[in-house]
Amino acid sequence: MPRYYRHIRQGDQLIEDPDGIELPDLARARAEALAGIRDILAEAIKRGADDSLDDAVVIADETGRELMTVPFIEALPQRLYEAILASGSKAGSDTNP
Numbered sequence: 001m002p003r004y005y006r007h008i009r010q011g012d013q014l015i016e017d018p019d020g021i022e023l024p025d026l027a028r029a030r031a032e033a034l035a036g037i038r039d040i041l042a043e044a045i046k047r048g049a050d051d052s053l054d055d056a057v058v059i060a061d062e063t064g065r066e067l068m069t070v071p072f073i074e075a076l077p078q079r080l081y082e083a084i085l086a087s088g089s090k091a092g093s094d095t096n097p
Contacts, residue, residue: 004029006036007058009069014058026059026067033057037075053084 005020006029023029037057044052052072059068073081 003062004032004067005060005062005064006033007060009056009058011054020062029059030068030070033059033070034075037070037072041072041075 001022001024003020003022004026005017007017008015021029021032023032040055041052044050053076055072057070057072058066059070060066073084076084
């Protein structure tokens with residue numbers, strides 16, 4: 001089973017996942033990334049922080065090759081995502097779920 005690494009991109013900084021996780025395919029790695037993003041956003045909301053929506057998870061393979069980038073904003077519920085887009089927020093201006 002392939003191993004996927006879920007690095008977090010915060011601006012110009014990349015926080016690397018040193019361990020990775022074995023998953024059957026890239027679709028499952030994306031689903032796991034979205035679940036993790038939701039946990040991170042929930043904690044940020046509890047702290048009153050609102051600076052995470054520009055962050056992203058970068059999914060890489062065992063060779064370090066970037067396979068996919070999952071913006072945090074894609075983990076929001078659809079109605080909230082649409083409200084952010086409608087408001088013209090920077091976080092939602094260049095991604096689609």
